[in-house]
């Protein structure tokens with residue numbers, strides 16, 4: 001099973017990338033590839049630029065990676081209750097090439113933030129919005145208060161209850 005994992009963030013220190021990396025590592029016998037949206041930074045979407053350049057090469061490359069996956073592990077950064085600009089931008093470019101951006105891949109959808117809501121607002125939006133673009137959401141996980149609940153030195157969830165919750169989700173997703 002091939003897992004493509006990424007954070008909806010272009011931060012070099014993305015906490016969502018840390019969570020996506022940890023969650024992916026819990027799948028046994030999976031080949032995992034972690035993407036970084038900094039490698040898929042197309043110009044800020046505009047219909048004018050689209051007219052000029054056509055399909056953004058970063059979006060074509062991103063779609064190819066998604067196509068190669070048997071499962072997606074996505075952890076969304078929450079910016080002002082919504083997707084980060086980095087995620088929305090590559091999503092927009094991809095959607096102009098292929099409406100079924102996420103190609104009906106089974107997906108573990110997650111979010112984390114330093115705050116107590118753990119990205120719940122962006123998860124609510126994603127839950128309604130992403131299935132229209134081919135995300136087949138199999139499970140949702142939110143990690144609140146990242147700095148209290150994640151051990152960055154050992155790259156693991158330090159809160160035992162939350163760790164158990166995620167491990168149970170992963171065990172149910174394995175095929």
Ligand SMILES: Cc1cc2nc3c(=O)[nH]c(=O)nc-3n(C[C@H](O)[C@H](O)[C@H](O)COP(=O)(O)O)c2cc1C
Pocket residue numbers: 007008009010011013014015016017076077078079080081082112113114115117118119
């Ligand atoms: C412009 C901006 C808006 C933000 N808005 C929210 C928010 O609405 N809710 C939240 O929980 N955190 C918010 N944050 C804090 C992010 O959750 C925090 O920066 C987190 O590290 C982002 O995830 P990342 O590290 O994966 O990029 C915001 C941060 C920025 C820079």
